[in-house]
Amino acid sequence: MALVFRSTPLLWARVAAMVFTCVAFSVALYGASLTHGTGDWCIFCWSFSFAGTLLIILVELCGLQTRAPVSWKNFPITFACYASLLCLSASIIFPLFFLKGYSGRNEMINCRIVSTVFSCLATIAYLSEVSMSKARPGEVAGYMATAPGLLKVCETFVACVIFVFISEPVSYKQNAATMWCLSVYCICFILSAGIIVMCVAEWTGCLPFPFARFLSTYALLAVGMYLSTTIIWPIYKFDDKHGGSSRRPNACGSSMGLCPWDKTLAIAVLTALNFLLYLADLIYSARLVFVTV
Template sequence: ILFSSCRSSDTMPVQNTTFVVTNKRALTSPVGIVRILEALFTCVAFSLVAHVDAWYQRAGDWCMFSWCFCFAITVLILLLEFTGLQGRIPVSWKNFPITFAMYAMLMVLSASIIYPLYFINHNGRNQEVRNYQIAATFFSCLAFLAYAIEVSMTRAKPGEVTGYMATVPGLLKVVETFVACVIFVFISEPVSYDNHGALKWCLAVYCICFVLSVLVIALCVGECTGWLPCAFNKFLSGYTLLAVLMYATATIIWPIFKFEEKHGGRSSRPSNCRNRTGLCDWDKLVAVAVLTALNLIVYIIDLVYSARLIFISV
């Protein structure tokens, strides 16, 4: 039938066949093997927890989401590279895999910390369930190490031409947005920014810098940096300098209005926090102060690298 259709193309339409050429190196290369291990470890982690139904509330939901999401996207990346279809997706493949790997590393790291903190020590269940939880935490830690190895293997090397997200400033953008997301969680449950105008300014700092960092990541992954009305490296330096100045104010303001008693704060840890599972409200305020200072340091390092980009381009 196929032969006759080729001979009689004037009377019978020819059907175009699309062949998918597989790339076995996507699975056998060092990066491919690491990705297979990532998928395996995350799959085992959420399977163990789901088997004994050992998660609840937002903390457990986040851990399960982190493992399942990272597993699904890792498998998707493996399939796309194995089938050679990554070029048909409207994203920059120089930027997307390492961006995801960095986010996955941070997500799985948070799950590896949150899950034992909220569930293993205070579950009140039998030893068998506890063993499953310990095993899930162990495989979650292995998944974190696997993602960290992938980031180390795929990040930009000196003299190598690659995507912006594979460079140190690009990876720092991921850290900045992830830390901001954690801050949002802590200041919204309970709401801890609405009793003074200065604290609302801190919220504005977190939101503005988060949106700008997400915008940079989206422009790089979507290969849309040419849409900017100015040079991309100059935009990076200007926005990073602004973020450093804004975070510097938040780093000073937040502790003043949360831990000094004359401004309505509390300088010591309440007694009701001692027997509480996880973090109490005061602990979350301390976490916000620490994470704000951490993000300030990250933005300063980002600014140094972004300034170097301008001098190198000139």
């Protein structure tokens, strides 16, 4: 097994991302004094991204792409897109929970600042990798390298954040309308995740119907479902006539992180964001000529 080293901008973007994530979680573990589960999430984001990038670099240096049990046209860019979103979330959450309200420049604060800076640098590195790996107009590439494929990664990630906010505290059991919203989040997440898995595992040819037609049909249905949720959730959560609360409680100002009302608002914003992502997905899917290589 011979190592194949070719210096390319894509390789250096991956090396930079790997180094930045390594520094972020190493410094955080060394002296950031993380005290609750939010810090564990940030450590997971950085360490998972580091491990996956290291694996991709080793596979390509050893020339093992053809022996990998996944589509190498789809897997690296899918991972890079998820890693960029993970590092972005850590870059926002970490300073919000571990730098807000702290003053001075002792070792603990310095470590937290360093982890935040390198998390932001890792996000930029992963976004650069995605930009270099995505399909150009007229180029034959895997589905995940196209705009609809990358949009599905974003759709599933946003849905995961919604699940976190909607389940702690539980805010979907208010009535049948809010239960419908949860159903929309779950159905669309499962189908989008299933499409990603089929593309990465190269199972799209196993479907009894054309994959491109399925993508367009699903995108149309998802747009309609998310449109209803974008309207229903704010009505039943922020309209006083429907059991909601239009004013932010005063207690939210003194709470650490996001209070329940803030999380409800975040769900409304993320729902609207996912609606726009599915709308863009529908527009791209309707005109995309998908070529399986």
